Amino acid sequence: MEWSRLLSPKRQRTGRKHKEKNRTDLRSSFEKDYHRIIGSASFRRLQDKTQVFPLDRSDFVRTRLTHSLEVSSFGKSLGQNIGEYILAYGKDPEFTPQMKEDICNILLCAGLIHDIGNPPFGHFGETTIREWFEEHLSGITYGGKPLTQVLTPRMLADFYYFEGNAQAFRLVTKLHYLVDETGMNLTFALLNTIVKYPVDSLHVDPYSEKIQQKKLGYYLADEELFFKISSETGTGNNRHPLTFILEAADDIAYKTADIEDAYVKGFLPFSALSRELEKIDTGETFQAYGHLMDLYRGAVERQEEEPEAYAVKNWIVRVQSFLIACATEGFTENYEAIMCGEYQKDLFAGTKAEELMDVLGHVAEKYVFMTDEIYKMEVAESRILSFLMEKFVMAAVRYSDPKQKMDSIDRRMLAFISDNYKKAYQHQSQGKGDIEKLYLRILLVTDYICGMTDSYAKRLYQELTAKI
Template identity: 60%
Template sequence: MEWKKLLCGERIRPISRHEGSKDLRSEFEKDYHRIIGSASFRRLQDKTQVFPLDQSDFVRTRLTHSLEVSSFCKSLGQNIARKIVTEIKDESFEASYQQDICDILQCAGLLHDIGNPPFGHFGETVIREWFKENLPKLNFELDSFGEGKTLSQILNPQMQNDFYNFEGNTQALRLVTKLHYLVDEHGMNLSKALLATIIKYPVSSLNVDKKSKDICCHKMGYYYADRELFRDIEYSCGLNGRRHPLTYILEAADDIAYRTADIEDSYKKGRISFDILLRELELRCYEDNSDKEYRSLIETLKYRYEKGIEHGVNDPGEYAVQNWIVAVQGKLIYQATESFASHYTAIMDGSFGQELLDGTEGKHIVDALGDIAVKYAFNSEPILKIEVSANQILSYLLDRLVPAAIYYDTDKKLRPIDLRMISFISDNYKRIYHIYSEGRPEDEKLYLRLLLVTDYICGMTDSYAKRLYQELNGLI
């Protein structure tokens, strides 16, 4: 892969000379302002990070998480670009690329969760499971298909697998390239380099292999509906089926942000204490005969606690945890930077199939933090109750919306209740459906109508989904 193509500033819809004649910003700086000014980005303030529908001003939302990821992305971009110039000395990497990389990564951090449905990753699970259960059972009767068939008999394998492997990452690409109706059907019309960076998994739903040693195959990266768009991005950036190098950096920044933030938020919510955190870290250190870096971080946590006492703070545990997390973040940023540099050749030729932190000293601490968060936060009663509620809310909405959508835009007359359910879906989303369904075969139109439902649900905030469910059930 070549940096000149990888940093492609072209857009799906070229900007006219008149539009850009007086604009001195780079293409990637323009991307940043398009994202920040979008309603889709603002809606992240009411989407779950760890604790759904939380009233605390401190606990993170998807918005604050995305801002943190964006910040880490920029820091990693600065470090890695400098290494490419001063140590790796790749002659094809021009000096101006350093700023471009930082701008692209900063934008990618803002966008990486923008397609997530309500209620976090559990929301994705609910959507996947609903379609696995219902696609083989829902009948569709139109003259063009003959006798009544189930949806799974009509949709081709990739169309079906798109729903069975539903992912917020995949939805992000769809949202920014189509659904966010800014000027036309091209969404935010962002640069192709940025779009390539947010495609974490450059495979279709037919090629997902969760057991593969190559992490790029673990999830799908694009819908059947967006296959032509994906090919355009892939060709323009010279990827040839491989992951964009900046995607590894985005993924590392996301891991660093959420692994450390989950611990801090769990402390604030009273799910873990200083003593619990220290005990869990020491337990893993003893069991795994951990490396020196891991042991030194444990000593740092103790030292920060002593400093808190010395400074006379009200809660030395909180003081220690917050300061320790900053130290951990710095260490992990360093580890990710070194890993990118040491695997530079494999990353650039597309043969690197791991996360940047795999095989580094930082891997142990990342895994430990993840285990602790699962044990004390994700498996806590309040979270489990919310997830049960989320399942009820999203399943109910899918139960009502999908039967209405499958006959929308067909000759079959909709029931009064179906007409009302369809009326709730954004006119912009329906406009996009009509633009992209024009001239398509009937099975693909049906598939696009199912996507219309998931588009609508993914655009909901946690509060809106809950409120709509309550209103439709007469609970308000």
């Protein structure tokens, strides 16, 4: 892979009739991407989507919006480090300072949209949608046959392996209907970067040693565009090198934020965090446990009002700096393998941060995600999403099936779906057969539900079930 192709500024829709009007616009293509994203309704909706704590009323804990801003920031920092490394050590004689700047801007944008396709209620929302399809598609009929016998294996697999990352690619390329069917019309370099798993649903292997095969990367409906983009950038079936950096930025953001949010919410006592950190060795340059206790003792000596809170919050900042350094090392030490498409691990593998990242994930799982409070929230969220999936999918199937009669409720359910999403469906379904249209209509339902905020999904459920 070559940076000159990897950083492709090409878009789905190119060219302007009046280029002379833009002579004063000195922004690069990737800087323009940034402004398209932050001005979009899809991005704004992230402020009301769950990161960890659903429908939380606190002003402190993260939402998908604040998480995405943090990922964007870490991504840019990593891009600066790695771009400077490529220049300083002459890893690519054709790599220029402008390419370093482009990398930073692409990662800045990628961080903003990496979670933009996630459904309401965080990752549990993804699980609920997948499980709904697994449990119900065999019981829904079309033309007198169950959907499992009507839809192709690839179509079924798209639903069984439903994934927020694939949905993000779909949303920004097709569903964000602004000018036409090209969505936000972002650059190919950016679009390729957000595809963490460049694999179709029939080749997903959650147990694979290859990191890029563990989840779905793109739907059948979006395959042609993905191939066009990967051909332009020269990645083929490999991950874009910047995807590794984006993933590392995401890992740094959520694993440290989960700890801080869990402490502030009272899920994670200071004593429990210190006890877990005492078990690991992160090397001489950064001792995770030692730094935490030094901060605590310093806060006590200065008579800080809340020494434990002071220690945790300042420790998080130091950890993030350490993890940025380790992720930089992970990329630079494996530069050749990454550029050849041979590297199949995350950037923390083999670094001093590997064990720390595992422990942070374990602590969040133990003290937050496996608690009764979170379980109760997830049960309620599952009921909301399952109800919406049933009502909308059944309406979509009856609309498609000439052998089934739609009732007044079905027609009202379909009327709720966004006009923009319907326009996207109409464009994509042109010239397609009945089964392909059925597949696209079911996909339209997931498009609409994934576009909901937490509050809207809850409110719609309450209104439709008369639970006011």
